[in-house]
Amino acid sequence: MITKEVIDSIIEYTASENVKLEETLSGYTTFKIGGPAKCLVEIDTVKQLTDVSQYLKREKIPYYVLGNGSNTLFADEGYDGVVVHLGNKISDIRVEGNLIYAEAGAMLARVSKEAQKASLTGLEFAAGIPGTVGGGVVMNAGAYDGEMKQVVKAVSAVSPEGEFVTLSNEEATFGYRSSLMRHTGYVVTEVVFELQEGNADEILTKMNDFNERRRSKQPLEYPSAGSTFKRPEGYFAGKLIMDAGLRGYTVGGACVSEKHCGFVINKGGATAKDVVTLINDVKAKVKADTGIELEPEIEIIQ
Numbered sequence: 001m002i003t004k005e006v007i008d009s010i011i012e013y014t015a016s017e018n019v020k021l022e023e024t025l026s027g028y029t030t031f032k033i034g035g036p037a038k039c040l041v042e043i044d045t046v047k048q049l050t051d052v053s054q055y056l057k058r059e060k061i062p063y064y065v066l067g068n069g070s071n072t073l074f075a076d077e078g079y080d081g082v083v084v085h086l087g088n089k090i091s092d093i094r095v096e097g098n099l100i101y102a103e104a105g106a107m108l109a110r111v112s113k114e115a116q117k118a119s120l121t122g123l124e125f126a127a128g129i130p131g132t133v134g135g136g137v138v139m140n141a142g143a144y145d146g147e148m149k150q151v152v153k154a155v156s157a158v159s160p161e162g163e164f165v166t167l168s169n170e171e172a173t174f175g176y177r178s179s180l181m182r183h184t185g186y187v188v189t190e191v192v193f194e195l196q197e198g199n200a201d202e203i204l205t206k207m208n209d210f211n212e213r214r215r216s217k218q219p220l221e222y223p224s225a226g227s228t229f230k231r232p233e234g235y236f237a238g239k240l241i242m243d244a245g246l247r248g249y250t251v252g253g254a255c256v257s258e259k260h261c262g263f264v265i266n267k268g269g270a271t272a273k274d275v276v277t278l279i280n281d282v283k284a285k286v287k288a289d290t291g292i293e294l295e296p297e298i299e300i301i302q
Helices: 004-013 046-058 108-117 124-128 133-138 180-184 200-217 237-243 272-290
Strands: 019-024 036-043 063-066 072-074 079-086 093-096 099-103 152-158 164-168 187-194 224-227 254-256 263-266 299-301
Touching: 004 019, 004 036, 004 046, 036 046, 046 063, 046 079, 046 152, 046 187, 072 272, 093 108, 099 108, 108 124, 108 133, 108 200, 124 200, 133 180, 133 187, 237 272, 254 272, 263 272
Parallel strands: 036 079, 063 079, 072 299
Antiparallel strands: 019 036, 093 099, 099 187, 152 164, 152 187, 224 263, 254 263
16 A cells, blocks of 8 residues: 555655655656556666565565556556666667666666767667667567577576575576566666677668668557567467457457458547457467467556
8 A cells, every 4th residue: 555654765865756646657657658657756866766665575565667668557557566667868888899888767768879979789679679778688588589688697686585686697597578577576776788889880780780770570550569469479469460350450440450360450539448458359269279378568557
């Protein structure tokens, strides 16, 4: 329960203007869907992030750390806890040799651009991912045969016990769209990327090519949470959905994109219930047709 005492404590760690009560969450996600959070706190510094997350862990208060909201679906009823929102103030990036240090709120596209400017190759795949460093590392985000685990050297985070720790690449135990952080509640504060020397012009050409492919093949004109389903081993989720005759399938304002069947889009006024119903319908039809169980890639926060 979010009591006045809890609110006062959060304000002590941040500032009164950083704390918002009953804040509608649809404006904080790329899906543009979601009811009110009991409390939303804007985080300005890594110290605030560490202090607030440690306090919430210690008091066993439910919370969710939100970056750009590009992989998140909040319930229509909202979130009965604290949403810890990383704004653009926790976004410092610095380059030291072939290492890039990026705070959790930095956009992956910006880090990719800084790498290009420093003639460092390895992050081109992230140029079009609309998420933050923290969120991207937690879910081991990837595109075009690249993923975070290939370039992450170390992850600084607050552990489930509230301690500040640094995890190596191996300790982060990256898997397909998963990591230790995603499954055990580590709160990422900073990531160190280890890249290779390259040619800035060639790196830029590759980034532009990836971005053009993304624009031409993905329904970027509609709100969505990106790719909705994980890729089943040996298959493509979008093709399975298309072959099941579900291109353009609609529930309320939610729709299977006609441009790319792997995306569920908000065509206007979609609710979380619409999206969840559509996802379940798609899973059932693909399972009935092929025996393959599709698994959602997006975080559905009830």
